[in-house]
Amino acid sequence: MPSNPQRYPDNWYEIALSIKEQAQWCCRKCNMQCIRPGEDTSGFSKSERMAKTLTVHHANYTPEDNRTENLIPLCSACHLGYHTRKKSVRFVG
Ligand SMILES: [Zn+2]
Ligand SMILES: [Zn+2]
Structure with a gap:
């Protein structure tokens, strides 16, 4: 959850989802393949x-x-x- 959700638009979930889908659920920085919605995560620990x-x-x-x-x-x-x-900025975006 964002720390102050009121700054996000109502359709933030849809916006974020389309960005993630375009990226094929890979991190743009380290290229790690992340969990897709509906993927079976039972083999992962909570921290994983x-x-x-x-x-x-x-x-x-x-x-x-x-x-x-x-x-x-x-x-x-x-x-x-x-x-x-970027310590001066809180975790909002
Ligand atoms: Zn990464
Ligand atoms: Zn951010």
């Missing part, structure tokens, strides 16, 4: 499932800006890396 969850990052850290070029599919580790390096 977390690690293999694809998220969508806002390149300019603005959740209201949902242009395709601003949206980057990233695995959770890479996504976290983008936000921890």
